[in-house]
Amino acid sequence: MPRFYCPAPLASGAVLDLPEGPARHVQVLRLQPGDAITLFNGQADAQGQVGEWAAQVTHMGRSSVQVQVGEWTATQREARYNVHLAVGMPANERMDWLVEKAAELGVTSIQPLMTERSVLRLSGERASKKQSHWQSVAVAACEQCGGNQVPVVHEVMNLAQWLKNRAATTKSPPHPTLDVLLSLRAPIQSLREQFNPAQEDSLAPGAHIHFLSGPEGGLSAAEEDAALAAGFQPTTLGPRVLRAETAALAVLATLLI
Structure with missing residues (x-):
């Protein structure tokens, strides 16, 4: 139907x-x-x-x-956790594909970011049009997959400003939270080692997970340092280097399914 x-x-x-x-x-x-x-x-x-x-x-x-x-x-088809994806926007049509698949997987919100290595640069009216387009993509994905809560696609923001805003608004978070940074630095724990829903000390259902991932080429060393200083915990998906959109979806699938 x-x-x-x-x-x-x-x-x-x-x-x-x-x-x-x-x-x-x-x-x-x-x-x-x-x-x-x-x-x-x-x-x-x-x-x-x-x-x-x-x-x-x-x-x-x-x-x-x-x-x-x-x-x-x-009808409850939503995920165990509220996962908020902050992602350095991949170029071309890959961001459309990322938004669609993230909505299908059950992401709560998507924050498009401009970073040092971002190929896609948006501002003004063009940024607003892209945000509206991506929100429509998220709506269509939920209509198709059966999700009853459409993820919010936030306005495009640069990473430094986003981290600054988070520092001002998350001093006393109303819900249990976990901030995770996808990183290529070593040695760090893998996502599966760091996050295991079966563990007794794991986050309770309904907790909020903020996941930060870079664009093509990843975040710069300075950007990773800024995220770590803001309280993000580094994690890895393993030895393979995945495309920006693939890495983000791999993390979402691990956290949400």
């Missing part, structure tokens, strides 16, 4: 016009009045549960789609 992200308040029995994005998608699929769809908005109920609504198309206009919202079902 087609799933659509509908960033609006939803309630059983309500009749509403779909926002422009999902309405256009319904029209592209050539759905008709009476066809069943599924809606989700990423919002939790009073008990903190997320889920999705059954719905039925009731009217198809030239540029509008009306639906009636049906029964809500609590």
